[in-house]
Amino acid sequence: MEFSSKLIEKAVNEISQLPGIGKRSALRLVLHLLKQPKEQTDFLSQALVAMRTDIKYCKNCHNISDHDVCEICANPKRNHELVCVVEDIRDVMAIEGTGQFRGVYHVLGGKISPIEGVGPSQLKISSLVEKVKSGLVAEVIFALSSTMEGDTTNFYIYKQIADSNIIMSTIARGIAVGDELEYADEVTLGRSILHRIPFEKSIKSN
């Protein structure tokens, strides 16, 4: 791609370093910004720099926060003995959206993935193990995505805290509410039968 302007070229190159945005899309975004008032570009770049500079991580659960301790960890009404282990802030947002969870979180910041060069030391695993060993945790819920990397991470953590006297659980896998059985994959359907729950319990949770 040859550009008639170095300024455009530089902006396109920077934008196209973001995941999922190629040079063509980047050029489309740049041309869009050129048609908008200059303020929009200023606000965008200010918001990005402020976010990247001033962002804090909760020193308790490592979730992204504007304070040293996030709102969830600071909330005395939440059950601080029930810890849900998730990958990143998006999972926290998704689980909070259900309104079903009243415990706290532990945000790992990723999954163990040798292919992407992510080892246990790059994740917030040791602080979770410490938390468990200090006796402040009654139950750990593993809520990572059920991929090879997620399972590996679960198992790595499990091995480190297996000798502690706490409950360990994982979120239920099964057929999604509203899905048709015939289109479900065999592994999921198989698990949903193996891990079936009492009918009366299922009525109550509706």
Added chain:
Amino acid sequence: MEFSSKLIEKAVNEISQLPGIGKRSALRLVLHLLKQPKEQTDFLSQALVAMRTDIKYCKNCHNISDHDVCEICANPKRNHELVCVVEDIRDVMAIEGTGQFRGVYHVLGGKISPIEGVGPSQLKISSLVEKVKSGLVAEVIFALSSTMEGDTTNFYIYKQIADSNIIMSTIARGIAVGDELEYADEVTLGRSILHRIPFEKSIKSN
């Protein structure tokens, strides 16, 4: 979507104002930037602000440029009597990429589109008409996309310069090189038959 951080929320809101990027994608981009060195965010926002602040438009053809006159208009080897009318810089880049055009461009900055609130006065039409009437142009090639808006814009310009004694042409519509006839739409196939060209001419252009 509820965010645990106002900084994240603001960044996501600004990014998701860009076309084709929703809140979820915006959050993905923000989390990506957080994992990268701080410099990447700085470079990105600096490139955006510099682009938006310092960008110039060629005073001759209105193409985006770093100088008052773009490289194409400043090139004495180009045929300045042959003017190709296009929508925006992307079309200039596409035509330049073919290496087949040695004239100059006139960049309208869009198409007449009542639905999007774009009228002739928002486009660089009057300067094109002036250019034609000053007698400096021998041929105008209309190279807008063949949509309702493109055809409207072509016709609007055509009416304004119809009484001047210049050649007016449009780029050829037809079956793309490498495409199979049976999958072509009827309008395109019909036009390619109506506007057929001498076989010997087609051999030479290969």
